[in-house]
Amino acid sequence: VDDSTKSSKWHSLKLQEVYESNHNSKDHILIYSGYILIGILVTVIVIFIICKRRRKENKGDSRLSSNRIVAVSDDGLNNKFSTVSLSSEYKTSKPEFSMISNDSGGLSSSLITTSVVNGLKFEDLLKAPAELIGKGNHGSLYKVMFDYGMVFAVKRFKDWGISTDEFMKRMWKIDRVKHPNVLPPLAFYSSDHEKLLVYEFQPNGSLFNLLHESSHNNKPLPWINRLEIASRTAKALAHMHKALEQDEIPHGNLKSSNILINGNMEPCISEYGLMQIQSHKTANNSFKSDVYGFGLILLELLTGKLVIDEKGICLADWVKTVLREEWTAEVLDRSLMAEAASEERMVNLLVVGVKCVENSPNARPNMNQVVDMIDSIKEDEDESNSIISVH
Numbered sequence: 084v085d086d087s088t089k090s091s092k093w094h095s096l097k098l099q100e101v102y103e104s105n106h107n108s109k110d111h112i113l114i115y116s117g118y119i120l121i122g123i124l125v126t127v128i129v130i131f132i133i134c135k136r137r138r139k140e141n142k143g144d145s146r147l148s149s150n151r152i153v154a155v156s157d158d159g160l161n162n163k164f165s166t167v168s169l170s171s172e173y174k175t176s177k178p179e180f181s182m183i184s185n186d187s188g189g190l191s192s193s194l195i196t197t198s199v200v201n202g203l204k205f206e207d208l209l210k211a212p213a214e215l216i217g218k219g220n221h222g223s224l225y226k227v228m229f230d231y232g233m234v235f236a237v238k239r240f241k242d243w244g245i246s247t248d249e250f251m252k253r254m255w256k257i258d259r260v261k262h263p264n265v266l267p268p269l270a271f272y273s274s275d276h277e278k279l280l281v282y283e284f285q286p287n288g289s290l291f292n293l294l295h296e297s298s299h300n301n302k303p304l305p306w307i308n309r310l311e312i313a314s315r316t317a318k319a320l321a322h323m324h325k326a327l328e329q330d331e332i333p334h335g336n337l338k339s340s341n342i343l344i345n346g347n348m349e350p351c352i353s354e355y356g357l358m359q360i361q362s363h364k365t366a367n368n369s370f371k372s373d374v375y376g377f378g379l380i381l382l383e384l385l386t387g388k389l390v391i392d393e394k395g396i397c398l399a400d401w402v403k404t405v406l407r408e409e410w411t412a413e414v415l416d417r418s419l420m421a422e423a424a425s426e427e428r429m430v431n432l433l434v435v436g437v438k439c440v441e442n443s444p445n446a447r448p449n450m451n452q453v454v455d456m457i458d459s460i461k462e463d464e465d466e467s468n469s470i471i472s473v474h
């Protein structure tokens with residue numbers, strides 16, 4: 084009995100052991116399956132997050148693809164007319180810019196899109212050969228060329244005391260206002276130290292080149308073209324003033340080198356709104372400064388002389404003096420006098436110019452009044468031309 088009891092006890096112990104070992108391995112399987120499930124779950128979450136991020140980045144990229152942005156390093160640029168690649172300039176020093184601006188708080192605030200330049204990327208601009216074509220008072224201008232024929236003018240501003248935020252807001256406001264005779268920026272970039280603006284390159288150069296650089300064009304600009312340029316520029320400026328009056332954004336730097344000439348000999352106002360107004364009080368005076376600038380352009384158009392000549396004589400003062408002394412014909416560009424056009428209408432336009440360059444801003448007309456005055460000269464011109472053509 085004892086033996087059989089022992090053996091049955093032994094059996095039940097064995098069974099228990101087997102049962103327990105089975106039970107343990109089941110537990111293990113369960114535990115491992117749990118781990119695997121958690122692992123899968125974590126992997127799925129990680130993949131989901133990565134995909135979401137990629138999608139976001141792609142969105143940013145497609146926004147960028149319609150931008151043109153140029154990065155130029157601070158050093159490595161010299162005064163000489165030179166052909167460089169912006170990317171090589173860029174590599175000469177630690178890059179100051181990246182596609183994502185460090186100081187402007189994000190991509191969208193550092194880049195501006197425009198539909199005109201779809202498909203072109205930042206890298207393309209960096210790689211393209213660039214030519215320094217001028218150094219103005221407020222920065223340098225580069226001509227950037229692409230294999231497939233597209234050419235851009237990139238203006239690089241130095242020391243423009245405007246914050247990135249303000250700059251971006253201003254650019255958006257200007258971008259909203261369109262006029263066929265105002266050159267819109269195609270893209271722009273801003274960091275605390277530097278602002279870049281990209282424009283379409285105008286192969287015919289500026290009104291300044293046309294009037295004052297004999298090598299530019301040997302044929303003098305005919306009166307009818309000068310009148311047309313004056314009229315279109317006045318209308319474009321009046322349009323911009325009206326649309327941006329509330330925002331207090333005048334052109335701020337209107338001069339003949341900022342009037343570009345397109346293939347049809349039409350003027351295009353460039354670099355609108357790139358100067359900062361000191362205060363609200365001066366805003367109105369700044370609009371009247373544009374009127375002054377426009378007046379000087381009229382005087383340049385009619386006299387063919389520089390705003391300040393080699394002897395330091397100021398064109399506005401000179402014209403005023405000559406008109407006071409009634410030597411009117413002396414003032415006009417000789418090539419205009421050689422034309423069979425009406426001297427009277429030329430003098431009328433000159434008078435509009437003189438009104439615009441009055442010393443006191445309040446004495447100057449606004450751009451709408453200027454447009455009306457020029458329109459009436461144009462009407463006279465058209466009328467007389469139609470009479471001539473009938474005869």
Ligand SMILES: Nc1ncnc2c1ncn2[C@@H]1O[C@H](COP(=O)(O)OP(=O)(O)OP(=O)(O)O)[C@@H](O)[C@H]1O
Pocket residue numbers: 216217218219220221222223224236238282283284285286288289336340341343353354
């Ligand atoms: N989009 C453009 N296409 C072709 N030429 C241009 C373009 N923009 C400017 N230019 C020309 O490049 C030259 C340099 O221009 P830039 O604007 O740097 O100088 P600026 O107008 O003389 O001075 P500022 O810095 O006061 O504007 C000028 O002769 C100008 O007419």
